Amino acid sequence: MALLQPHGIQGLLKDGHKHFSGLDEAVLKNIDACKQLSTITRTSLGPNGMNKMVINHLDKLFVTNDAATIVNELEVQHPAAKILVLAGKAQQEEIGDGANLTISLLGNSSKMQRNLLGQASTQVKSLVGTPKPSIRSVQTIELLDELVEKGSETMDVRNKDQAVIRMKASVASKQFGQEDILCPLIAEACIQVCPKNPANFNVDNVRVAKLLGGGLHNCTIIRGMLLKNDAVGSIKKVEKAKIAVFAGGVDTSATETKGTVLIQSAEQLENYAKTEEAKVEELIKAVAESGAKVIVSGGAVGEMALHFCERYKLMVLKISSKFELRRFCRTTGSVAMLKLSKPNPDDLGYADSVSVEEVGGILVTIVKNEEGGNSISTLVLRASTDSILDDLERAVDDGVNTYKHDLDSRIVPGAAATEIELARRLKEFSFKETGLDQYAITKFAESFEMVPKTLAENAGLNSMEIISSLYAEHAAGNSKVGINLEEGACKDASVLNVWDLYVTKFFALKYAADAACTVLRVDQIIMAKPAGGPRREQQPAGMDED
Structure with a gap:
């Protein structure tokens, strides 16, 4: 063979x-x-x-x-x-x-x-x-x-004019004619979140929120975060609020093992329901007594828990994305807790204001943190179509990356x-x-x-x-x-x-x-x-x- x-x-x-x-x-x-x-x-x-x-x-x-x-x-x-x-x-x-x-x-x-x-x-x-x-x-x-x-080796990264000069060509290659509007916005957003040591600048701290409608002249910067959803309850605005974040959701907790409850009379059934209700109220009351005015849930928000949040005047937000939840914690200085319980003072975050506003027919939640220190800034982009918004986002991404590399400020x-x-x-x-x-x-x-x-x-x-x-x-x-x-x-x-x-x-x-x-x-x-x-x-x- x-x-x-x-x-x-x-x-x-x-x-x-x-x-x-x-x-x-x-x-x-x-x-x-x-x-x-x-x-x-x-x-x-x-x-x-x-x-x-x-x-x-x-x-x-x-x-x-x-x-x-x-x-x-x-x-x-x-x-x-x-x-x-x-x-x-x-x-x-x-x-x-x-x-x-x-x-x-x-x-x-x-x-x-x-x-x-x-x-x-x-x-x-x-x-x-x-x-x-x-x-x-x-x-x-x-x-x-x-x-x-010559002379470009040294640059003040917090000088807006110098930052604009360096990112202008990069942004213009994506959005020619719009660079004079975009560059100052990008530079300001970057300078807002630039740490004391510019070498630690993180491009992820400059976020982009894309909202249909309007035009480039409607673009703004928020010193904080913008969430593309409404608040869960009826409370829509809170000033100078302490914030409690629960990654596991705000609801009655299920047991880790399966169990059977034998109820023999209507009275026992009523007492069982009251016990569960009292437990949820106790937990929500403990959160309110800790000084928190806003509860942020990373999971489901139960109807019973929401009822008691309304009673104790707590604003409720839901953030499904774990990445957005982490950024929210960075913005407000919160620590995400695994289950609904009384938070420690060190776990609570802070925001100057949390409010629901209507932008271009869409209800959004704006979390501002100008006085309390902030590590996230959001550039709100407005345009007529999704394709234009995506291209604007790429131009912003190029501008932010250019700012990051301004540490090596040499230019040609x-x-x-x-x-x-x-x-x-x-x-x-x-x-x-x-x-x-x-x-x-x-x-x-x-x-x-x-x-x-x-x-x-x-x-x-x-x-x-x-x-x-x-x-x-x-x-x-x-x-x-x-x-x-x-x-x-x-x-x-x-x-x-x-x-x-x-x-x-x-x-x-x-x-x-x-x-x-x-x-x-x-x-x-x-x-x-x-x-x-x-x-x-x-x-x-x-x-x-x-």
């Missing part, structure tokens, strides 16, 4: 496996896949970037130009393209912004690498075996350090000024090299032209003219000149007041170079036979497979 086995890799792996190798089958196809994915996100880069309409497998609609959301919902299958997705996710988790820059730069550098591979196919093994984008990225980072704006010129300067200096550096290295560095430099080219194309400008003008300005020593998209001309980024964070560029370059190296080092793709099991039946047209 062994003699009948096929030779080579066919006899090594199970039937049904797939194997691709060589320049055409593996390397170039991987690069093409990366290029196709970056083409999708590239048109969404910058303030004039186009939105993508993505419908995921659950039929949920996303209308956004946020690259991280787009690649997450696309469910990419190609193994090489997945590396791009992972690089974009890493950028989003590390910085919270710049995922599009990472993916577009990576795809474009792969395209440049393809040109390189095509030109030097005889030396492909030596080139792909030791890909050099990582070496060139080290040189580029050294050049990036030289472009840092925005509006593509940094990218074109890096491209120019790398090309100058390439003249010192010879042979294939010179060609490789030149192509790596050209990949940075993707940013000004894309920004110009998305704004409807002539990209070739813009890039030529930028090179001319930078060659004359004006290293801060970028693109003024509104006027369609080149202008100093410091005059436009457009700045990017150094750490965003640093990590985008680092992740793009590392992912490019990973893709270029692959020379074979070997796919095992898929796992067995019954085949899926073909679904009728118009029905989801899931």
